[in-house]
Amino acid sequence: xxxxxxxxxxxxxxxxxxxxxxxxxxxxxxxxxxxxxxxxxxxxxxxxxxxxxxxxxxxxxxxxxxxxxxxxxxxxxxxxxxxxxxxxxxxxxxxxxxxxxxxxxxxxxxxxxxxxxxxxxxxxxxxxxxxxxxxxxxxxxxxxxxxxxxxxxxxxxxxxxxxxxxxxxxxxxxxxxxxxxxxxxxxxxxxxxxxxxxxxxxxxxxxxxxxxxxxxxxxxxxxxxxxxxxxxxxxxxxxxxxxxxxxxxxxxxxxxxxxxxxxxxxxxxxxxxxxxxxxxxxxxxxxxxxxxxxxxxx
Amino acid sequence: xxxxxxxxxxxxxxxxxxxxxxxxxxxxxxxxxxxxxxxxxxxxxxxxxxxxxxxxxxxxxxxxxxxxxxxxxxxxxxxxxxxxxxxxxxxxxxxxx
Numbered sequence: 001x002x003x004x005x006x007x008x009x010x011x012x013x014x015x016x017x018x019x020x021x022x023x024x025x026x027x028x029x030x031x032x033x034x035x036x037x038x039x040x041x042x043x044x045x046x047x048x049x050x051x052x053x054x055x056x057x058x059x060x061x062x063x064x065x066x067x068x069x070x071x072x073x074x075x076x077x078x079x080x081x082x083x084x085x086x087x088x089x090x091x092x093x094x095x096x097x098x099x100x101x102x103x104x105x106x107x108x109x110x111x112x113x114x115x116x117x118x119x120x121x122x123x124x125x126x127x128x129x130x131x132x133x134x135x136x137x138x139x140x141x142x143x144x145x146x147x148x149x150x151x152x153x154x155x156x157x158x159x160x161x162x163x164x165x166x167x168x169x170x171x172x173x174x175x176x177x178x179x180x181x182x183x184x185x186x187x188x189x190x191x192x193x194x195x196x197x198x199x200x201x202x203x204x205x206x207x208x209x210x211x212x213x214x215x216x217x218x219x220x221x222x223x224x225x226x227x228x229x230x231x232x233x234x235x236x237x238x239x240x241x242x243x244x245x246x247x248x249x250x251x252x253x254x255x256x257x258x259x260x261x262x263x264x265x266x267x268x269x270x271x272x273x274x275x276x277x278x279x280x281x282x283x284x285x286x287x288x289x290x291x292x293x294x295x296x297x298x
Numbered sequence: 299x300x301x302x303x304x305x306x307x308x309x310x311x312x313x314x315x316x317x318x319x320x321x322x323x324x325x326x327x328x329x330x331x332x333x334x335x336x337x338x339x340x341x342x343x344x345x346x347x348x349x350x351x352x353x354x355x356x357x358x359x360x361x362x363x364x365x366x367x368x369x370x371x372x373x374x375x376x377x378x379x380x381x382x383x384x385x386x387x388x389x390x391x392x393x394x395x
Contacts, residue, residue: 034362125357
């Protein structure tokens with residue numbers, strides 16, 4: 001990993017062993033793949049663990065400070081030999097500061113302690129499951145189809161089944177956390193979130209949509225076009241439909257891969273013109289004079 | 299009769315083969331209450347199929363955060379509770395696998 005070890009732990013280069021340990025513990029808790037299901041957490045956890053492994057060991061840390069990212073490729077005692085060859089006879093003294101190098105909670109008897117470190121002991125350990133949010137529009141959820149996703153640093157082609165609902169989890173087997181010691185990878189779960197839509201409200205698999213109609217369409221009945229996630233459909237407004245009446249279009253809601261699809265409800269919403277023409281006003285005035293309809297009871 | 303589902307329980311040796319862990323260690327996990335198990339009349343231990351996944355989680359938590367077994371047990375319980383709560387929040391029909 002290319003990141004600087006100090007940066008990975010978020011500590012200054014002069015940090016004490018205690019500071020390094022504190023930073024590591026905090027980050028390890030936050031990014032442990034069983035605690036944090038974000039697909040990026042596992043790599044972050046490994047990065048932090050590698051940084052800590054090096055910086056918590058005074059000898060490795062001082063080599064890292066001198067040679068940087070290549071510190072593992074520089075042979076042991078390189079400086080001594082270089083110095084001897086130059087005839088200066090200089091010697092490097094490794095200091096080991098107090099307080100780091102041994103931790104009381106690193107259990108020597110721990111049968112599993114080597115996990116996550118290079119060459120970890122023990123048998124195969126499957127990877128953790130991961131989780132990522134997949135936000136879809138109502139139309140995308142309705143139609144389903146293939147989609148290319150970027151999860152962390154990977155690109156995945158995913159087939160979304162038609163008719164996914166909010167909160168549904170799409171399982172991508174073996175696309176989760178990597179196993180160690182030959183263990184199988186975990187699964188990646190895509191949690192579907194359906195973005196709020198100004199036109200469509202979802203109630204489970206049922207879709208509710210406003211149906212704006214004129215007063216005369218509402219009174220006399222009419223067949224009017226309406227947009228649905230699946231395209232335009234015709235709705236028959238029955239005569240004498242007041243605002244709020246729900247007209248059901250059976251099976252026009254969200255598809256259901258495992259059963260009957262939802263219904264679409266068109267909710268009648270009577271609209272009047274903002275401005276009336278002269279003739280329109282006359283007719284409404286005539287209607288007002290003739291009609292004894294009183295929607296407020298009695 | 300044909301079995302229609304996976305076996306609903308695993309023997310100690312099956313769990314050991316699946317996880318690569320020594321049977322004694324698995325026995326110890328069971329004694330510590332980290333994994334569920336039931337003993338039959340012959341004293342043999344039987345484990346639910348999800349034990350394999352749970353043991354992986356125990357190993358990752360133990361190794362990755364240097365937790366002792368008591369702490370691993372607590373973390374597992376808390377993670378289970380969080381999972382249930384998150385599933386409720388999502389309003390998903392099915393709880394987590």
